[in-house]
Amino acid sequence: MTPPAVAAPDAPTRTAPAVEDVDTGTLGGEQKKTWEQVALALFIGIPFLAVLAAVPIAWGGFLGWHDVVLAVVFYTIAGHGISIGFHRLFTHKSFKPNRPLKYALAIAGSLAIEGPVVRWVADHRKHHKFSDREGDPHSPWRYGDTLGALSKGFIYAHVGWLFDTEQTPQRQYAPDLLRDKDIVKVSRLFPLLVATSVLLPAIIGGLWSWSIEGALTAFFWASLVRIALLHHVTWSINSICHTIGDRPFKSRDKSGNVWWLAILSQGESWHNLHHSDPTCARHGVLKGQLDTSARCIWFFEKMGWASDIRWPVKERLEARRVDASARTLKAA
Incomplete structure (x- = not known):
């Protein structure tokens, strides 16, 4: 893959990143700094260790219904913030929100701790431009299609790509968001939203149970375990859903539908249709394909908070079906 050009480290360019930070509203320039890599490792590693410790801790009685409720609520808010907000709205413009809803979705997605909204969108738009080809930031097929190459690519697509020092140019892939003062404001507030999450x-949890123990168990389950689970579900769309799954619709990549991830991913794992028709507001378009994100968008529309929804069109879907060509040839 060809990395974006980086300016030579001479004296005049040393002050450029500070200006670029202001212009783009991110936590750094187009190249990750050492402290960003360290912070990323901590936010991936510590929650993952919590997941490994989850079974013995639950077995020991340190899991209450308060913890379950808080974990589910925060997972649902942050997960739909990513799926509806960062992905379907800000990346693909699947609908138009009113201003309060735009703010709410940008904030909710930031609580997932997957990066500032502008950075996330830039990466995902580049993924769609080069999906499973050279230039894709996280294709599991980047090293080849042998078992060894695919195993290496799978790990890279799942988490390894996050540590790439070269980042997607935001001015190239998300200029519309950089012109949106509301989105830039939320993007700059990312550290505060991370602390909040x-x-x-x-x-x-502490106030609910009125105890230190309640605060600690809520922190463990509704913060650490919830963050790790949502991270790995999101990354599974990059890795698992580009390696296996049904492909009923035509696309120029290897995106597939993985049904057992549908609920945890808020409908994102109906990934084949998404890559076949990226701006469609609903990904689970076939019978029995649960898509809670699409249902939320439907609710927003009914409440008058969202408009111009790009709902699936039957004729458009039929034209994209894999067996459509065969039916056409048979008719001819």
Whole structure:
């Protein structure tokens, strides 16, 4: 893959990143700094260790219904913030929200701790431009299609790509968001929203149970375990859903539908249709394909908070079916 050009480290360019930070509203320039890599490792590693410890801790009695409720609520809010907000709205413009809903979805997605909204969108738009080809930031097929190459590519697509020091140019892939003062504001507030996502469950848990133990168990389950689970579900769309799954619709990549991820991913794992028709607001378009994100968008539309929804069109779907060509030839 060809990385974006990086300016030579001479004296005049050393002050450029500070200006670029202001212009783009991110936590750094187009190249990750050492502290960003360290922070990323901590936010991936510590929640993952919590998942490994989850079974013995639950077995020991340190899991209450308060913890379950808080974990489910924060997972649902942050997960739909990613799916509806970062993905279907800000990346693909599947609908038009009113201003409060736009703010709410940008904030909710930031609580997932997957990066500032502008950065996330730039990466995902580049993924669609080069999906499963050279230039894709996280294709599991980047090293080839042998078992060894695919195993290496799978790990890279799942988590390894996050540590690539070269980042997607935001001015190239998300210029519309950089012109949106509301989105830039939320993007700049990302550190505060990270702190909120990590600490708020503990605060609520402590007040709810009126105990230190309640705060600690809520922090463990509704912060650490919830963050790790949502991270790995999101990354599974990059890795699992581009390696296996049904492909009923034509696309120029290897995106597939993985049914057992549908609920946890808020409908994102109906990935084949999404890559066949990226701007469609509903990904689970076939019978029995549960898509909670699409149902939420439907609710927003009924409430008057969203408009111009790009709902699936029957004729458009039929034209994209894999067996459509065969039916056409048979008719001819």
